Amino acid sequence: MIVGERKPIxxxxxxxxxxxxxxxxxxxxxxTVCLTGGDKEAKELASLLRIKxxxxxxxxxxxxxxxxxxxxxxxxxxxxxxxxxxxCGIGVQALYELDSGKSIYPGLNTTFMGMPVKQGNWEERCxxxxxxxxxxxxxxxxxxxxxxxxxNGPCGGSKDGKCEVKPDRDCAWQLIYDRxxxxxxxxxxxxxxxxxxxxxxxxxxxxxxxxxxxLL
Amino acid sequence: MSWLKQVLQSxxxxxxxxxxxxxxxxxxxxxxxCNLLKGFVDAVNIxxxxxxxxxxxxxxxxxxxxxxxxEPVMQMVTRDRNRIALQSDFLGACALGIPNLLCLTGDHxxxxxxxxxxxxxxxxxxxxxxxxxxxxxxxxxQNGEEVKGEMNVFLGAGESPYADPLEFRALRLAKKxxxxxxxxxxxxxxxxxxFTQWMEEVCRLGLHKKSFILAGVIPVKSAKAxxxxxxxxxxxxxxxxxxxxMEAAVDQKAEGxxxxxxxxxxxxxxxxxxxxxxxxxxxESIVPEIVQRSxxxxxxxxxxxxxx
Numbered sequence: 001m002i003v004g005e006r007k008p009i010x011x012x013x014x015x016x017x018x019x020x021x022x023x024x025x026x027x028x029x030x031x032t033v034c035l036t037g038g039d040k041e042a043k044e045l046a047s048l049l050r051i052k053x054x055x056x057x058x059x060x061x062x063x064x065x066x067x068x069x070x071x072x073x074x075x076x077x078x079x080x081x082x083x084x085x086x087x088c089g090i091g092v093q094a095l096y097e098l099d100s101g102k103s104i105y106p107g108l109n110t111t112f113m114g115m116p117v118k119q120g121n122w123e124e125r126c127x128x129x130x131x132x133x134x135x136x137x138x139x140x141x142x143x144x145x146x147x148x149x150x151x152n153g154p155c156g157g158s159k160d161g162k163c164e165v166k167p168d169r170d171c172a173w174q175l176i177y178d179r180x181x182x183x184x185x186x187x188x189x190x191x192x193x194x195x196x197x198x199x200x201x202x203x204x205x206x207x208x209x210x211x212x213x214x215l216l
Numbered sequence: 217m218s219w220l221k222q223v224l225q226s227x228x229x230x231x232x233x234x235x236x237x238x239x240x241x242x243x244x245x246x247x248x249x250c251n252l253l254k255g256f257v258d259a260v261n262i263x264x265x266x267x268x269x270x271x272x273x274x275x276x277x278x279x280x281x282x283x284x285x286x287e288p289v290m291q292m293v294t295r296d297r298n299r300i301a302l303q304s305d306f307l308g309a310c311a312l313g314i315p316n317l318l319c320l321t322g323d324h325x326x327x328x329x330x331x332x333x334x335x336x337x338x339x340x341x342x343x344x345x346x347x348x349x350x351x352x353x354x355x356x357x358q359n360g361e362e363v364k365g366e367m368n369v370f371l372g373a374g375e376s377p378y379a380d381p382l383e384f385r386a387l388r389l390a391k392k393x394x395x396x397x398x399x400x401x402x403x404x405x406x407x408x409x410x411f412t413q414w415m416e417e418v419c420r421l422g423l424h425k426k427s428f429i430l431a432g433v434i435p436v437k438s439a440k441a442x443x444x445x446x447x448x449x450x451x452x453x454x455x456x457x458x459x460x461x462m463e464a465a466v467d468q469k470a471e472g473x474x475x476x477x478x479x480x481x482x483x484x485x486x487x488x489x490x491x492x493x494x495x496x497x498x499x500e501s502i503v504p505e506i507v508q509r510s511x512x513x514x515x516x517x518x519x520x521x522x523x524x
Contacts, residue, residue, distance in 0.1 A: 148295075148321055148324060148335070148337050148340070149337045149340075150340045151340055151343070152341075152343065153342070153384065153387075153391065154379060154381070154384070154388070155321055155379070156375070156376030156379045156403055156450065156451035157379060158380045158450075159450060159451075161380060165327070171380065173381075177381045177384055189384070189387070190387060190391065192343075192346060192391055192394060192395055193343075194343065194346075195339045195343045198338065
């Protein structure tokens with residue numbers, strides 16, 4: 001899922017400036033599951049804005065990142081001064097594509113693609129590099145989970161299974177080593193992984209996908 | 217041809233020392249450090265923005281060292297440059313006669329003084345070694361295109377015997393050597409027992425015959441500094457007994473020098489160790505005394521060794 005964290009209230013208030021009538025838009029997908037931008041959080045933020053003196057209301061759509069879900073909102077958006085979107089950055093941009101002429105403010109910071117690892121804890125798992133090689137590393141992505149994205153083994157700072165950069169995080173290479181040892185595939189680690197082709201990643205420029213068979 | 221390589225190939229126990237460039241533009245800083253070390257070491261290792269703190273570039277500092285008549289080992293980290301810039305600097309280093317390159321991944325920028333910066337890590341140190349080896353020996357760039365010219369460089373890498381998972385460290389060294397490392401400078405050794413075990417594994421794998429291993433040492437001025445390193449420097453293991461010994465010393469600075477000399481003498485006896493790399497961070501002036509008292513003088517002179 002896409003994980004986000006709500007921006008601090010003072011930052012949200014600063015964005016709103018002198019707007020009076022505000023619509024808080026939640027999203028029913030990823031950010032609902034990570035408890036930051038769903039219906040409940042949208043209602044909470046709207047009531048908080050009312051306490052602060054705004055004329056605020058909230059609404060939640062199933063997926064803010066799809067135009068067919070948000071099209072019906074165009075008129076409603078036009079009836080307010082500003083919208084706070086509690087979706088990820090994709091949802092915020094999708095709302096702008098409605099061309100409502102209104103300012104849409106991001107209420108969340110989109111943080112990463114990840115998963116809940118235990119109650120109340122989410123961790124990054126994927127970078128979207130566009131050329132998945134997780135299977136070579138026993139199911140732990142070193143590009144995402146090693147601070148230096150090392151492909152050929154741990155750096156010199158791995159200590160007690162933890163990362164030198166973030167000592168409360170597991171060293172990805174310790175996880176890789178332990179898993180491959182269990183699978184009796186430590187020999188995989190002796191292969192020198194060549195420089196990665198990053199052209200499939202964000203570094204290759206803005207990405208898009210076309211499915212010819214799905215075109216109308 | 218690399219003098220360091222000649223010293224090692226001729227079977228001499230090599231001595232190198234670290235020279236950290238200044239946080240400023242004064243070339244005198246490098247000149248002074250080099251002049252202090254001249255005659256006491258076979259080459260100086262010039263760091264590349266170590267601990268991710270911005271300093272004068274290793275490349276420029278290496279040229280200043282060369283002007284002083286001391287052979288540089290140019291460190292190159294993959295944190296700040298992608299494969300385009302690294303290959304370009306490699307060609308520049310070859311053109312200007314920098315004979316030794318040490319390929320490292322580099323400390324993460326969050327450890328340094330610009331933690332807000334964006335890192336590169338396009339490639340890792342093992343891939344960097346392989347790229348440079350292929351440029352030198354196969355005359356190809358990383359993309360497979362032909363590269364022209366002489367690239368007579370001696371390629372090195374770092375390795376820590378202390379980082380986890382411990383049982384993978386010697387195998388990782390094997391990967392570095394397979395990728396192109398002809399010499400290795402290790403993380404600073406304070407725990408000689410762990411280093412000895414690591415070297416046993418290195419020798420069992422025959423790696424000491426494929427690459428020259430230089431044991432890293434750091435002279436430490438105080439028990440406080442040792443304690444700091446124990447807690448803050450990743451990949452360094454410091455036995456409590458050593459901290460206690462330093463604390464008990466009347467003159468901690470002198471004791472630190474003593475410990476360093478003892479460590480050099482111990483590691484010199486270990487099978488497969490071809491030399492020592494002294495990292496006297498901000499204390500380069502102590503290196504001559506350490507080298508002299510360790511019985512490593514005189515250093516081999518040009519003319520004594522015939523290049524192969």
